[in-house]
Amino acid sequence: MRLLFDQFMKKCEDGSWIHLPSYNYTLFQRSQDISAFIHAYLPTASKLINEEKLLQAKIFTRNFEDGLGFEYVMFYNDVEKRVVCVFEGGPYLQGMPGCLHGGAIATMIDATVGTSAMIAEGIVMTANLNINFKRPVPLCSVVLINSQLDKIEGRKLFISCNVQSVDEKTLYTEATSLFIKLDPEKQV
């Protein structure tokens, strides 16, 4: 993980790649911003949200102690419209014995392609995520999640993604996704 981090940080030196900051909370740090977002974009859902509990909200992937859950770092290449995530799924993410849980893989795919969509179009939501699990990901191994923004049609963003071993010899997972840029005029 450290070796790959250093390799990508080196790529950032000429500005072709950017190290993306990781968030422990949603992109909105203050609760009133979260509340304003929900009332603006998700009025239907806002009626069901417990505002008090909302104060404890954290990004799902940032809820485990170091090394036990989702350990990851993302880098972005604006020319290629790519986000690459270096990810190690910790021991608390086990599915079948010795394997990373499929839901944990889906989460990190969603986070990676979602980051790509947010960079391109701001406030987006996942409308569709199709995942082919081709080989089991060994638990606690480091993988590369490569996402590619394929096209934008109106509010629709089509992003593909694969999960490979660090030596890129093993293809673990392939996915396609559709993100929709939220329209504040539309009741979601």
Ligand SMILES: CCCCCCCC(=O)SCCNC(=O)CCNC(=O)[C@H](O)C(C)(C)COP(=O)(O)OP(=O)(O)OC[C@H]1O[C@@H](n2cnc3c(N)ncnc32)[C@H](O)[C@@H]1OP(=O)(O)O
């Ligand atoms: C920082 C890390 C980033 C993390 C990112 C994580 C993102 C998430 O996990 S979001 C949570 C999971 N997603 C959700 O809960 C979303 C639930 N769905 C929704 O809220 C709505 O369906 C939403 C917002 C996606 C689309 O609703 P709305 O804005 O009304 O758009 P809508 O008019 O229905 O559709 C717009 C277009 O997309 C198409 N479309 C919408 N959904 C789909 C779909 N599932 N499949 C194919 N096409 C679709 C529509 O057909 C329409 O196409 P066209 O413009 O050609 O007619």
